[in-house]
Amino acid sequence: MAFLDLVNVKGANVIYHKDASLIPCPCRTSEGFRDPIWHLEHPNEIECNENGFLEDPSATTEFTVKGFVQPTGSPKMARYMLTMFDEFRTDDHVGMFPISWQGHDLDFANFDKSGDDYLEYDGKRFIVVGSVKIPDPSDNNKGHHYECALRLAQP
Numbered sequence: 001m002a003f004l005d006l007v008n009v010k011g012a013n014v015i016y017h018k019d020a021s022l023i024p025c026p027c028r029t030s031e032g033f034r035d036p037i038w039h040l041e042h043p044n045e046i047e048c049n050e051n052g053f054l055e056d057p058s059a060t061t062e063f064t065v066k067g068f069v070q071p072t073g074s075p076k077m078a079r080y081m082l083t084m085f086d087e088f089r090t091d092d093h094v095g096m097f098p099i100s101w102q103g104h105d106l107d108f109a110n111f112d113k114s115g116d117d118y119l120e121y122d123g124k125r126f127i128v129v130g131s132v133k134i135p136d137p138s139d140n141n142k143g144h145h146y147e148c149a150l151r152l153a154q155p
């Protein structure tokens, strides 16, 4: 069975959230850095992200995609995933996702690692710390899918 058919039947629902926030926060210094002191002095202003940008709902992409998500349980899997994870944590997960789903393109190459962009699976948020595109032999290499290293986002 081709990957897309398989994931459609057996995959879990995963929320893909990508925040393309490009609205510079008023706190940004002339050098382009986020200024936490400005926020202390302006407690009623919205907190920006760690790069000094405010969330832009019109630029935020969120949709549900089918994917396979599982813990990096076995040592064999852990060794394989070491190419994507810098270190191991017991709650690290591996995810397999289509490159494109119902007209939405998944873009893990530009996925923010600070927590602004995340995948939500089983009620938990994960950041994508690594990803590779894998050719799918059952599609004669026409279709591809992503394999992703997922790390539990810090609340």
Ligand SMILES: [Zn+2]
Residues within 6 Å of the ligand: 025, 026, 027, 028, 034, 035, 039, 047, 048, 049, 052, 053
């Ligand atoms: Zn700010």
